[in-house]
Structure formats: structure tokens, C-alpha cells
């Protein structure tokens with residue numbers, strides 16, 4: 001069908017839809033498929049009901065209260081010592097105030113023995129409660145069990161996303177759950193399901209990138225693997241039957257948390273916990289789907305967004321936390337507040353004139369548990385509110401019912417809710433580290449390789465400069481041993497920096513290292529320039545110091561001038577320059593790009609990041625990572641790959657529109673892949689159909705390599721300006737030289753639904769181009 005007819009039909013449909021809802025013959029509202037709400041287990045429900053009846057109001061309000069471990073730890077001078085519990089404070093919190101949940105450590109990583117001591121003491125004291133309800137201990141194990149010394153640490157989510165490999169994400173999540181539960185915690189505040197649309201945001205690296213489908217797919221994989229029994233994964237990895245014994249874990253092994261609901265990742269200013277203005281269409285198109293997928297996957301807990309969306313703080317939004325989350329998306333689990341965010345409705349957002357009002361607003365909006373976290377103010381306030389009649393006890397029962405159900409599902413009542421020494425003994429097993437290494441190697445992305453500069457010969461004389469070369473903290477990123485990740489004393493000694501890994505490959509005598517610059521100040525560039533005289537290649541390692549949340553706020557996306565000056569000075573020597581990046585977000589590197597012969601990014605890849613980047617530089621690893629975000633060229637040109645046509649520029653026009661430094665999905669290899677034409681099993685389809693899309697991929701180079709096959713669609717005309725492309729599927733495949741494989745995707749037409757004029761999902765009839773990255777599109781007509 002010629003495009004203008006489709007256009008006319010779409011316009012007619014749009015007009016009909018706006019003038020007479022329901023009369024639109026062409027725009028068929030289609031809700032994306034959703035599994036029925038998770039069926040509740042009648043036996044568990046009976047236990048919950050009976051326990052709920054036995055608890056006093058005070059005990060129930062205690063269940064809704066979550067304190068940080070510092071609140072019950074000893075104080076030395078002005079510092080709390082997280083691993084030393086204060087028995088009087090703990091007794092007071094758990095027995096007198098019936099506190100039902102504790103959370104993490106932010107200033108120090110504990111050893112396995114210390115974790116054992118902490119979590120078993122907590123459960124021992126909990127047994128002294130009038131009704132012995134075990135404590136639910138939550139932790140941020142967001143890239144491995146990073147608050148335990150001797151836990152396995154994985155790349156951050158942004159790097160996991162660059163692998164486009166659900167299998168490695170599942171393994172990492174299963175290992176993390178195993179180690180978390182081993183140390184006595186059954187709740188992981190992970191994964192982040194926020195879509196990374198604002199690269200300034202200091203938590204960008206915690207996301208799976210900018211694409212909705214990637215975030216939803218990898219988020220779902222992480223949730224399923226966190227909550228399922230990890231024994232099959234662990235057994236396969238270790239090659240032996242392993243603990244846990246049956247008395248550890250229940251229906252759910254570790255509860256995952258989908259966070260932060262909703263719209264946290266797109267603050268207008270780019271600063272953490274600040275206002276986001278998100279039109280309803282975009283909220284539903286971009287930010288809701290990963291949470292929908294998480295709920296379909298049975299995620300047990302959701303954490304609320306600390307910020308406000310369109311002026312309404314989410315912690316006070318009944319529309320978001322109840323109407324959308326519960327009624328529309330069917331969530332049946334526990335909603336937890338974020339850190340101190342109920343009180344902040346009063347002190348920061350100013351939507352509650354008193355602290356007491358803040359508690360009422362949040363609880364009535366739908367928060368089930370308050371991460372208070374330092375004191376018992378929430379407990380006192382909520383109790384008073386129920387006594388006054390401002391919060392009905394039925395709302396408390398609803399929240400506590402959900403919390404108790406979770407505790408039963410986790411098996412906390414039925415086995416030993418505390419740590420397990422036999423499991424702990426397996427923490428950071430070599431086979432677990434191998435998964436982290438594999439993830440790092442799959443993540444590292446070769447962005448530029450001018451005249452096949454890489455891989456470098458191992459006989460090359462190499463100069464290494466730049467702060468990224470020796471910084472483990474940049475390699476790991478935030479949330480590593482401590483909240484900010486900057487305490488290098490806690491890092492394991494065996495971990496190699498990029499410089500170590502380069503030396504390993506070419507021998508120390510061929511490597512010159514000149515520090516050159518810190519992250520934000522120039523040092524000794526002249527010495528680096530002088531040292532370049534005697535080498536064949538210069539590796540300039542740039543990046544960002546580890547950071548987490550607000551301390552990572554920046555005013556400028558451009559990498560600090562000192563680092564760019566260092567890179568430019570090295571480029572001016574005329575020696576070939578390779579840039580190696582360890583970044584939390586796509587920092588602008590424009591001044592250094594054109595003259596660089598090659599650019600590799602290692603994101604924040606964790607313990608094996610230095611080795612993985614060096615492996616790519618010297619050809620031990622054939623790069624296969626792909627950018628999970630659009631890498632902007634200029635600070636004022638932040639775009640997303642799924643923009644609509646109006647944001648497009650003519651090719652090479654750098655003044656307007658889409659002209660990124662590197663495109664979403666981009667990543668080079670040392671081999672070449674040739675694609676055959678895309679084949680559709682049908683040319684026409686209705687909204688109920690599924691189309692099989694096949695493509696042959698052949699490795700036409702001389703090296704084995706991995707390719708990420710990316711399926712996109714583009715609707716030609718629609719009532720809402722259609723994106724120029726949307727990712728609909730991806731598959732990572734490994735091909736030996738000369739090997740060919742047929743890759744098949746099943747594309748459900750329902751998944752082409754977009755948020756239409758009525759702010760509801762619709763599939764509109766018309767022509768859709770279906771294509772694989774790098775291959776000519778095929779036309780599908782949706783009737």
C-alpha cells in the first residue's frame with residue numbers, strides 16, 4: 001500500500017478517535033498481554049490471616065517500620081560501627097517497638113563472619129518478641145553482594161546491558177541471591193528498572209540503559225533469577241551438589257525489588273531526586289513497561305521514587321502507587337518507601353505541613369513499609385494516626401498482610417531465617433568470578449577502530465597515561481564495598497587495574513606509565529608527552545571516579561577538561577592514541593574523538609574490567625559489547641535512538657537533531673559478519689498475530705566472534721508521531737570463522753502497540769518496516 005494511503009487512514013483513525021471515543025474503526029485499543037495477577041497460595045493466606053489476628057496494632061505498625069542497621073549499632077565517638085550491634089538498642093527496636101525490617105550498611109563492607117554475627121544476632125533477638133515474627137533484612141546487592149568483603153562483584157547494570165545477554169544477567173543475579181541469602185538476608189533492593197533517559201543523572205550506570213525493551217527484558221531476567229531457587233545455577237557452575245539445604249529459602253529465595261516506581265530516572269535538571277516532568281504518554285510508553293514486565297515476572301517488592309513527577313512527590317501519589325501500580329498493573333506485593341522519603345514529604349517536598357501528615361499521605365497513597373531509617377518517628381506517628389481515625393486499621397492490615405505473606409514466602413518462619421555457613425563458604429568461588437569475568441568481556445565495547453588500529457601487537461612499546469589506568473574505583477563504580485565505592489582499602493588485592501593487565505600482556509619492560517592527570521586536574525602532561533617519544537602507541541585511560549546518588553551530581557556532561565587536555569596533548573604527539581573509558585554515564589569526549597585511532601569503553605565493569613579492556617586492546621578478547629544508550633556528541637545534544645522523525649537532521653548536520661557521537665546498539669568486532677535478507681513469514685498481520693522474522697548471519701572474518709543481532713521496527717505513519725525505530729528483540733550469538741546461523745525472532749504484533757491519543761495502548765493499522773540492524777527493512781502491513 002502506498003504510504004500516503006496509510007497516512008490518510010491513520011489520520012482518519014486519529015480524527016475518529018479524538019472526536020468520538022470508541023467510534024474509531026481503525027485504532028484498536030489493545031492492552032499488551034499480561035498474565036493474570038499472581039495467584040495467592042491459600043495455605044500461606046490462611047497463615048497470614050491467623051497471624052494478623054494475633055498481632056496487636058503496635059506490633060503491626062512495627063512490621064511496617066524499617067530501620068537502618070546504624071540505628072541499632074554501637075557508636076564510637078561520632079561514628080557508628082555497623083558490625084557491632086548495640087544489644088540494648090536492638091532489643092528496644094525489635095522487642096519494644098516490634099520493628100519488622102532492617103536494612104543495609106552504607107559505610108563499611110562486612111566480612112562473611114561479621115555478617116553471620118549481625119544477621120544471626122538480629123534473628124535471635126527477634127525470637128524474643130511476644131509473637132516471634134522474623135526480621136526481614138534488606139540490602140543493596142546491586143552488582144553482586146557488594147557490602148560483603150569476599151562477595152562476588154559483577155559489572156554494573158549499564159555494562160550488563162551492553163552484553164545484551166540475558167543468560168549472563170540471570171547467572172549474576174542467581175549468584176548474588178545465593179551469597180545474599182547465605183549471609184542472612186532475604187531481600188535485595190535490586191534491580192533498578194528506571195530507564196536511562198537522562199545521561200547527567202548520577203545513577204545512570206545503575207540502569208540497563210535507554211531502551212525500554214532492554215530494561216524490561218534484563219530486569220525480568222534479574223528478578224526471576226533472584227527469586228528462584230539458585231541451586232540449579234550454582235550446581236552447574238560449581239559442578240557439584242551444593243547447599244543450600246532445604247531449610248533455607250521458601251517459594252521465594254530472595255525477594256527482588258523493582259525500583260524506583262516511577263519516573264525517577266528522568267529528572268529535568270539531571271540531579272538526583274529532583275523534579276521530573278513526564279507527560280502521561282511518555283510515562284506509559286517508556287517508564288511503565290519494565291515495571292509491568294517485573295510484575296508479570298512476580299516481583300515481590302517495589303520501591304517508590306524519591307522525587308516528584310509533574311510536581312507530585314511519588315510517595316504521596318495515590319494515582320501512581322495505588323491506581324496505577326495496584327489497580328492497573330496488578331501488583332500484589334510490598335511497596336517500600338525509599339530512604340527517609342516519607343519524612344521528606346514534609347521537610348523537602350512541602351506537601352505535608354507536619355511529619356504526621358506526611359505519614360498519613362504516604363500510607364494512604366500506598367506505601368506499606370517506611371524506610372524511616374534512623375528513628376521510630378514513623379512508628380509513633382502512624383500509631384497516633386490510627387488512634388485518631390485518620391488512617392483506618394484496615395489499611396494497616398492490608399500493608400502488614402503483604403509483609404507477612406512475603407516473610408512466609410521467603411521461608412523465614414519455616415527454616416533458619418539467618419545466615420548459612422556452608423553456603424557462605426562458597427562465596428566468590430572461582431566459578432562465580434568466571435561469570436563476572438565473562439560479563440565484563442562481553443560488555444567492553446569497541447566504539448572506534450580507525451584503520452584497524454586494534455588489536456595491538458603484544459610486542460608493541462606502550463605508554464599508559466590517564467586516571468582510569470590505575471583506578472579500581474572507576475572500574476567498579478559506586479555501591480562497591482561502601483555506598484560511594486571510594487574506599488580503596490576495602491578492595492581485594494587480587495584485582496587488576498588496566499595498567500596491571502597491560503603489563504601482564506606485553507611485559508613490564510615494554511610499558512611506560514606516567515600518571516598525567518587526576519580525574520579533574522592536570523598533572524605532568526609534559527612528562528607524558530616526553531615519554532611518548534619512545535613508544536609505538538599511547539593508551540589514554542579516562543573516566544569518572546566512583547559515585548552514588550546525589551554526590552555524583554554534575555553540572556556538565558563533558559568529561560573534566562584536564563582529562564581531555566591530556567588526551568589531546570597525547571594525540572598532538574603524532575603517536576597513535578587509543579582511548580579507554582571507565583564511565584558511569586556517557587561523558588562528552590568530542591575534543592578527543594577525531595584524532596583518536598581507537599576508542600574502547602569499559603563502563604563500570606567491576607573486578608575484571610581492567611583485564612577485559614586490556615584483553616580487547618591486545619586481541620585476547622574479540623569485542624562484542626554494544627552501546628545500550630546513545631552516546632551524545634555535545635552536551636546540549638542529548639537524544640535517544642527511538643526519537644521521532646522531527647528530531648532527525650540531515651546526515652552530518654551537527655547543528656540540529658540526531659547526530660550522536662556513537663549510536664545506540666553500536667559496537668565493533670575484530671571479525672566481520674554478513675547478513676542475508678530479513679525474511680518475514682507473512683506480509684500482512686492482525687493485532688492478534690505473531691510474525692516470525694528470520695535472518696542468516698555469517699562470520700565472514702578469520703576470527704571467532706560474537707554478534708548481537710538486533711531487531712527493530714518502524715511504523716511508517718501513526719496518529720502519534722512514530723519513532724524512527726524501536727528495538728523489539730535481540731540475540732547474542734557466537735560464530736566460528738565461516739559459520740552461519742539463522743536467527744529467528746517471534747514478533748507479536750501486540751508488542752507494536754504504542755500509547756495513542758487517548759493515552760492507552762493501541763495497535764494502529766498501517767505499514768511497518770521490520771529490520772535487523774545493518775539490513776534493509778521488509779514491509780509488514782498491519783490490518
Ligand code: BGC
Nearest residue numbers: 104140189259306338339549
Ligand atoms: C536509594 C535506594 C536504595 C536505598 C537503600 C536510597 O538512597 O535511592 O536505591 O535501595 O537508599 O540503601
